[in-house]
Amino acid sequence: MTPVLRAASNILVHAPDLVRYGSKCFREIASQGESFSRKLSGRIRSYENAVAYPPNQVFIGNLPPESLTGMPSPWHGHPIPDASSKGPFGEILPQESFYPLLQRADQFGLVMLDSDKLPLSGFASNAASALVPEGAPGPSHKTADILRGIESGESIPLEHAGALVGCVRRDHDADESLDARVLLENLAAKASGAYALSRLLVQEKIESGQVEYIISCSEEAVGDRYNRGGGNLAKAIGEMAGCQNAAGVDVKAFCAAPVYALIHAAALIRAGVVRNAVVVGGGSMAKLGMKAHQHIAKELPVLEDILGGVAFFLNSDEDEGPRVNLDIAGRHEVGRPSSPQGMVEALVCDPLERAGRKICDIDKYAVELHNPEVMLPAGAGDVAMTNYRTLAAVAVMRGEIDRGDIPDFIESHGMPGFAPTQGHIPAGVPYLGHALAGMRAGTLNSTMLVAKGSLFLGRMTQQADGASVVVEV
Amino acid sequence: MDLENQAAIKKLADEVGAENLMVVLGMPSEGVQIAAETLTTGDPSWAGPLAGVSLRLPVFHILEERVRAEVPADVYREKLELMEMVLDLDQIEKGLAEIRTKR
Numbered sequence: 140m141t142p143v144l145r146a147a148s149n150i151l152v153h154a155p156d157l158v159r160y161g162s163k164c165f166r167e168i169a170s171q172g173e174s175f176s177r178k179l180s181g182r183i184r185s186y187e188n189a190v191a192y193p194p195n196q197v198f199i200g201n202l203p204p205e206s207l208t209g210m211p212s213p214w215h216g217h218p219i220p221d222a223s224s225k226g227p228f229g230e231i232l233p234q235e236s237f238y239p240l241l242q243r244a245d246q247f248g249l250v251m252l253d254s255d256k257l258p259l260s261g262f263a264s265n266a267a268s269a270l271v272p273e274g275a276p277g278p279s280h281k282t283a284d285i286l287r288g289i290e291s292g293e294s295i296p297l298e299h300a301g302a303l304v305g306c307v308r309r310d311h312d313a314d315e316s317l318d319a320r321v322l323l324e325n326l327a328a329k330a331s332g333a334y335a336l337s338r339l340l341v342q343e344k345i346e347s348g349q350v351e352y353i354i355s356c357s358e359e360a361v362g363d364r365y366n367r368g369g370g371n372l373a374k375a376i377g378e379m380a381g382c383q384n385a386a387g388v389d390v391k392a393f394c395a396a397p398v399y400a401l402i403h404a405a406a407l408i409r410a411g412v413v414r415n416a417v418v419v420g421g422g423s424m425a426k427l428g429m430k431a432h433q434h435i436a437k438e439l440p441v442l443e444d445i446l447g448g449v450a451f452f453l454n455s456d457e458d459e460g461p462r463v464n465l466d467i468a469g470r471h472e473v474g475r476p477s478s479p480q481g482m483v484e485a486l487v488c489d490p491l492e493r494a495g496r497k498i499c500d501i502d503k504y505a506v507e508l509h510n511p512e513v514m515l516p517a518g519a520g521d522v523a524m525t526n527y528r529t530l531a532a533v534a535v536m537r538g539e540i541d542r543g544d545i546p547d548f549i550e551s552h553g554m555p556g557f558a559p560t561q562g563h564i565p566a567g568v569p570y571l572g573h574a575l576a577g578m579r580a581g582t583l584n585s586t587m588l589v590a591k592g593s594l595f596l597g598r599m600t601q602q603a604d605g606a607s608v609v610v611e612v
Numbered sequence: 613m614d615l616e617n618q619a620a621i622k623k624l625a626d627e628v629g630a631e632n633l634m635v636v637l638g639m640p641s642e643g644v645q646i647a648a649e650t651l652t653t654g655d656p657s658w659a660g661p662l663a664g665v666s667l668r669l670p671v672f673h674i675l676e677e678r679v680r681a682e683v684p685a686d687v688y689r690e691k692l693e694l695m696e697m698v699l700d701l702d703q704i705e706k707g708l709a710e711i712r713t714k715r
Contacts, residue, residue, distance in 0.1 A: 480694045520642040525698065532697035545697065 140455040142405035142463045144610055147571040148339040149198050149229035150266075151559065152237045152331050152422060152446040153190075155183045156298045160320055161427035161443070179431060184215075184440045186233045191218030194510045195445070197557040199229030200572050204508075204554035214512050215440050224263065228572035230338060231445075234299055236263045237330065241297075241307075241323075243276040244330040244379055249322055251288070252297070252305035254279035266338035270379060280305070295319045314364045324424045327446060328359040329372055332421025333379035335448030339417070340380065345452060352416040353377045353387035354404050356396035358423050358563050376419055385417070393592030394507065396420070397449065397568045398606040401588070404453050405463035405608070415454035420568075422446025423561045430517040430560070442513045447564035451571060461578045461612045467494045467587070469607035477603035483533045486589050486607040498534045501552065501609065503577075503586045505570035506530075508558040522565075523556035524549070526589070566590035571610065578612050585611035613647040618660040621651065625667050634670045636679060641700045644673060648711040668715045673704050 158164055158179060167175045189195060193214040196202045201223060211217045224231045232240075239259050242250040259275065262268035285306045288294030294306035307326070311317040332355060340347055355373035362369035373387030390400040397420055404416035424446065431441045453463065469486035471477075487498060506526035514522060530552075531545040540548050558565035567588035577583030591605040625633055635651055637644055646656065648671040655662040672679050675696050680688060 479698065518642050518646065520640060525640070528698040529694070532694045535697060536694060542697065 140409055140411060141457055142408040142453050142455060142465070143457055143460040144451060144463055144571065144575065145454055145456070145460040146339055146343040146345075146452040147228055147568075147575055148335055148342055148450045149200070149569050149572055150331065150335045150338050150448040151189075151195055151198060151229070151231040152234070152334070152448070153186045153231060153444060154234055154237060154327075154424075154427060154446050155441075155444045156234060157323075157327065157424055157446075158183065158428040158431065158441060158444050160295070160323060160424060161429060161431070162425045164428040164431055165320070167432055175432075178435050179428070179441060182431075182435050182439070182441045184442075184444055188215075188218060188440070189445060190224045190231050191220075191222040192442075193217065193219055194512065194557040195231060196222055196226070198447070198559070198569055199224075199226030199231060200576070201226040203573060204557050204570065207555040207557060212512070213439075215442065227576065228342065230264055230266065232267055232334065233263055236267050237334075238297060238299065238305065239276040240267060240270055240330040240334060241326050242305075243271050244326045244333065244375075245277070247310060249310060249319075250277070250297075250305065250307050250326065251280040251285055251294070252277070253282055253285060253303075256282070256302055257299055257304040264338075266341045267334055269337050269341055269381075270333055293319070295323065311363075316360075316362060316364045316367045325359045325361045325372070327424040328357045328361075328421035329375050329379065330421070331446045331448040332357055332372065332376040332419045332450075335421065335450040336376060336380040336382075336417060336419050339450040339452055343452060347381035348384050350377070350382040350385040350415065350417050350452075351413040352404070352407060353382060353385050354400040354416060354418050355387065355389045355420065356400040356418060356563055357389070357421040358391075358393070358396070359421070372421065373419070376421065382417075392604060392606070393594060393596065394563045394566045395590040395592035395604050395606045396563050397566045398588050398590040398608060401451065401453070401463060401568070402465065402468050402606060402608050404451075405465055408453055408455050409465060415452065417450060417452055419450045420448060420563055422448050422564070426561050430513060430519070433517040437516045439516055442510070443560055445559050447559040447561040447569075449564060449568050451568070460575065461610050464609040464611055467491060467496070467609035469589070469605070471603070471605040473602070477601075479529045480533060482591060482603065482605055483529055486591075486605045487530060487587065488533065488537070490607060490609075498530065498537070498539050499548075499552070501585050501587045502583050503554065503570070503574065504530060504552050505567035505574070505586055505588045506553075507591065508554070508556040508565045508567065508569055509560050510558060511556050513560050514556075521556065523553070527553035574610060585609060613643065613650040613655070613660070613662075615660040618650060618655060618662045621667070621669075622661045622665065625669070630667045630669055634672065636672050636674050638674045641703055644704050645707045645711070647671070648708055652711050652714055670712060670715065671708060673708060675699060675701055676705055676708065
């Protein structure tokens, strides 16, 4: 059976009051106290500004990635007029609609919301409301109870628009894996992942009961102290989205996980183990405000105020979408160098060569698509552009193009980065919604997803890693 | 510039004397300026072993023309040619030339 990609969805959740629980900001507040908190609050964007931000409009499909090239910069200073929070394959959820999803994601009484302070007057999204079919996500709690938990140190506050609206409590006083902030991080991944999956099902009119298998590529290490990272967020997400007939498993590979997950899902379909599979990735709260201190120092808005999520539906009906071509799947073997050249050879040149193709035969490469406007002020470089320059340089060295053709190669085979810096989320896959649209319109034939992972961050190896696969008509 | 590299270079400078050292960077464009500043006037972030330590070392990048001219052709092709096409050499050369005037 040929695995095909039927649908893709990209979601964003504007979460300005969760930025303070991102790893970097949490540490800055701990060391600098309320002065950093005030600076942070002063540079937080409104939901409307987050919606009108050009890269976010690209992420949900209202604009093509290439449109960013001609746009005046800075992008945050040039909002898209009349921007919609809904796009052809994605949407942006406001924080007040996300908190009820957090409560819905929780089955252990960890998230306490005061519905007087945060009245649920309907969700801003059909995909979000589908996750709370009975209308209310859980019981309402009294402010006094919420405050008691916070004052005792058991709970951390949830705020919205300057007011305390709830809290998240720890579930063990000595297990740091069940600490309130860790649980909030995991619940945020679960709730945003379920929201991405729900958006996919609503968008494509797929019955939740049809889904047979779910692979989560989310990054959070779900588990208690005896099995930190034990995982299976996939089943938790599937349950929340009502996928009663689906089994699930997590794939962990740092930022390369989404591409591995797509390869695994496609392979299960090709092998006949399942007829369809969903790949889903929830957002990473730890990375909110990761570069906020540099953005604040340069008087920019805190651009990392959004959680990202992705979901993809694969099946074997060749009439429904382009195929995931497992004959052109790249892997980075243990004995390979982790140099930029070594990575390109392993992930791009070798799989293409095995299939008798050349670099220039692929229409578009979807590499790590980090939004450069977030990266450059922090001195971190334009990740997408560096990847495209490296790919072009390898094409020069293999005699496929001349050195003078590098800019043209990048323009025709690449694109500007537009994804939030959420680790696994920028890993090529946010382009799939655009690729599907291009393939259905007949303007695109093939794309190669190329994702890399920084294994050394976990201190278990100095290696890098990566995975790649071609999707084509 | 990461703290381990700062510590290693400070240790070398203590052992053999800063006047006997030069530094050849092999990093991407983005970190070059800060690394060179750290090794010249001290760690601008005041976080590492070179905070407040002005070693005033001469700092070059491996892809600067006069450095790369010293690399054997076969080694250059294998290890450096690709990055020459990837990195912004003008930016690197200009930035380092300016920092070297501060020595």
